[in-house]
Amino acid sequence: MILDLDIGNTLSKWRLKDRGTSEIRSRGAVWTREQWRPGADIPDLGVITAIRISNVARNEVLERTVSLLKRRVSTIHVARSGREALGVTNGYEEPGRLGVDRWLGSLAGYQLTGGCMVVDCGSAITMDIVLPGGRHLGGYILPGLRLMKESLQLGTRRVAIDPEVESGGLPGPGRNTIDAVNHGVYLAAISAINRIYSETCDREDMALPLLLTGGDARVVSRGVGPPHALWPDMVYAGLEALFPLTPAERAGRLSGAPLLPEPASLERIRAGLAFNSLL
Numbered sequence: 001m002i003l004d005l006d007i008g009n010t011l012s013k014w015r016l017k018d019r020g021t022s023e024i025r026s027r028g029a030v031w032t033r034e035q036w037r038p039g040a041d042i043p044d045l046g047v048i049t050a051i052r053i054s055n056v057a058r059n060e061v062l063e064r065t066v067s068l069l070k071r072r073v074s075t076i077h078v079a080r081s082g083r084e085a086l087g088v089t090n091g092y093e094e095p096g097r098l099g100v101d102r103w104l105g106s107l108a109g110y111q112l113t114g115g116c117m118v119v120d121c122g123s124a125i126t127m128d129i130v131l132p133g134g135r136h137l138g139g140y141i142l143p144g145l146r147l148m149k150e151s152l153q154l155g156t157r158r159v160a161i162d163p164e165v166e167s168g169g170l171p172g173p174g175r176n177t178i179d180a181v182n183h184g185v186y187l188a189a190i191s192a193i194n195r196i197y198s199e200t201c202d203r204e205d206m207a208l209p210l211l212l213t214g215g216d217a218r219v220v221s222r223g224v225g226p227p228h229a230l231w232p233d234m235v236y237a238g239l240e241a242l243f244p245l246t247p248a249e250r251a252g253r254l255s256g257a258p259l260l261p262e263p264a265s266l267e268r269i270r271a272g273l274a275f276n277s278l279l
């Protein structure tokens with residue numbers, strides 16, 4: 001059995017994958033914390049023969065996790081952002097500084113589409129662009145929905161927030177503090193995503209496929225205008241592509257890959273931008 005770990009700043013996601021059949025046997029998530037302690041919510045290490053890890057949380061968390069696991073499991077792959085992998089060249093001035101979750105998402109997105117924009121809606125919302133041919137351009141980072149709300153709570157005296165309440169669609173003006181915050185934060189996120197997508201397509205002269213992942217992808221998706229696909233397992237797919245272990249992975253099949261909708265036409269994207277610049 002393979003244990004895949006996607007350690008984010010908020011949640012540590014795990015799944016168990018059958019090394020022969022490539023079936024996902026179980027999955028779960030725990031809050032990212034100081035140490036990966038085997039417990040009721042964490043898989044039994046006895047059945048695991050290989051581990052693949054993406055980590056953007058504090059390094060000490062990873063080091064402790066790996067040293068704990070090393071005693072039990074022989075193969076441990078820890079993904080790192082590099083200058084080049086699987087036909088993609090990293091756009092960062094210092095490639096190792098690109099968050100490895102972004103790198104893995106970009107690799108998976110490129111494998112599936114041959115050039116795309118990837119939006120990862122987690123603690124942060126990140127957007128990365130990989131052009132056909134494999135040039136990663138770099139990207140954008142903004143606070144995620146929950147962080148935007150928490151920053152308002154930290155910096156003000158009378159703004160109450162509810163971190164759990166979701167928005168969706170295109171919400172109108174809030175008539176109480178919690179709604180006003182939720183609607184404002186939601187519109188800030190989806191406006192940025194819609195705008196950055198359109199500006200990028202315009203600048204690069206192509207309608208790029210758009211992929212969404214991360215814990216808030218589903219709620220963000222309701223407000224994203226251009227056709228797009230949800231791919232919750234994108235970081236895992238990047239791990240599969242970088243460290244293929246099962247026969248299906250070696251054959252290049254990525255688990256959970258979504259069907260891609262036809263992107264909007266470039267004319268339509270440009271018309272939307274022109275309309276926005278009139279306002």
Ligand SMILES: Nc1ncnc2c1ncn2[C@@H]1O[C@H](COP(=O)(O)OP(=O)(O)O)[C@@H](O)[C@H]1O
Binds near residue numbers: 007012123213214216
């Ligand atoms: N079951 C859940 N438990 C906790 N957070 C969830 C859950 N489902 C969605 N979320 C949202 O997903 C966010 C975490 O997304 P995720 O992509 O896992 O972030 P990260 O990779 O930064 O840890 C949370 O901030 C929360 O808004």
Ligand SMILES: CC(C)(COP(=O)(O)O)[C@@H](O)C(=O)NCCC(=O)O
Binds near residue numbers: 141
């Ligand atoms: C931007 C991130 C915080 C996003 O992390 P996440 O929301 O998935 O927890 C992470 O990719 C990171 O720490 N990146 C390093 C900085 C960079 O990518 O430029």
Ligand SMILES: [K+]
Binds near residue numbers: 124214
């Ligand atoms: K993210």
